[in-house]
Amino acid sequence: MSEPTGAARRRGPFKVGDQVQLTDPKGRHYTFTLEAGKSFxxxxxxxxxxxxIGAPEGTVVRTTGNVDYLALRPLLPDYVLSMPRGAAVVYPKDAGQILAMADIFPGARVVEAGVGSGSLSTFLLRAIGDQGMLHSYERREDFARIAQENVARYFGGPHPAWRVTVGDLQDHLSDTDVDRVILDMLAPWECLDPVAKALVPGGILCAYVAxxxxxxxxxETxxxxxxxxxxxxxxTMVRTWHVEGLAVRPDHRMIGHTGFLLTARRLADGVVPPRRRRRPAPGAYGADYTGPGGQSGQGGQNGAEGAEGA
Incomplete structure (x- = not known):
């Protein structure tokens, strides 16, 4: 039985072609690819x-300047933050939330719109495995090319479960029986009709917006x-902590807002969604509100309160 794609690059002694992450005494990282006969x-x-080459992970090497560096393979979060970029990458904290909250499982059939630099694609491919399917749509050919190069560099070649289409999802989405749809794009509300047709009942739509x-x-749409x-x-926000003896405090820097995530599940055909029973906050649908269909705030407010009283 052959190993899953990319698994051989994650274990065993260092080999030619492996990515190596060096950590210096001050905690700074340096990443490079091993090549026989070359020097760092x-x-x-x-x-x-x-x-x-041939040494185990966790090896310490010493430079001619008598400085020690710890050598490890970069983790996927390290890799995506240091890889070449076309568009901004999906941060690991958000990618982890997508994998968990969108319930990405081995063998899942996933559609992704907005490839960027391939960060989320790499996380998704590793989660669904060789038996899954990831069909990614990207408007810009240059972004698609950079993403494909980054993904291939991580897995050691093209991933068998990945297909990339250059073009708008609204115009090209023909997939059916899709388990999950991930939208990382400017106007995800424009894609709801084709997404609803592609998703299986119970499937999850996950959108990432800024x-x-x-x-x-x-x-609202x-x-x-x-x-x-x-x-x-x-x-989600991530705050690391400084721990040094009795000096235990939050670090001065943190990864704050990067984007919002939302999820919704596909209903069975012909089913009417249950009415909302939660009363909106005062003014939520006031005179200044214009909904996705262009309705005035007064109609939206009355509708919401009508649902509360039903």
Whole structure:
């Protein structure tokens, strides 16, 4: 039985072609690819790649400047933050939330719109495995090319479960019986009709948006569409901590807002979603509100309160 794609690059002694992450005494990272006969150079000296080829992970190498570096393979979060970029990458904290909250499972059939630099694609491919399917749509050919190069570099070649289409998802989506759809794009609300047709009942739509206006319009359009249950929206923030003896405190820097995530599940055909029973906050649908269909705030407010009283 052959190993899953990319598994051989994650274990065993260092080999030619492996990515190596060096950590210096100050915690700074340096990533490079092992090549026979080459040397790694820093302002603190150099050492030959051959010292690492055949050595186990966790090896310490010393440069000609007498500085020690710890050598490990970069983790996937390290890799995606250091890889060449076309568009901004999906941060590991958000990719992890997508894998968990969109319930990405081995063998899943997934559609992704907005490939960017291939960060999320790499996370998705590793989660679904060789028996799954990831069909990614990207408007820009240059972004698609950079993403394909980054994914191939991580897995050691093209991934058998991945297909990339250059073009708009609205115009090209023909997949059926899809388990999950991930939208990382400017206007995900424009794609709800083709997404609803592609998803199986119970399938999950997950959208990643940057601003509150995008979030609000996406959520309200999903509610109005009728093919999905009540969406859930959230964001995540990561704060590391400094731990040194009795000096235990949060670090001064943190990964704050990067984007909002929301999920909704596909209902069975012909099912009417249950009415919302939660009363909206005062003014939520006031005179200044214009919904996704262009309705005035007064109609939206009355409709929401009518659902509360029903």
């Amino acid at each position: 150079h820093t302002h603190k000296g150099a050492f030959p790649h051959d010292e690492l 601003t509150t206006t995008q979030l609000a319009r996406t959520v 999903i509610r109005e569409h009728g093919a999905f249950n009540e969406p859930t929206a959230w964001e």
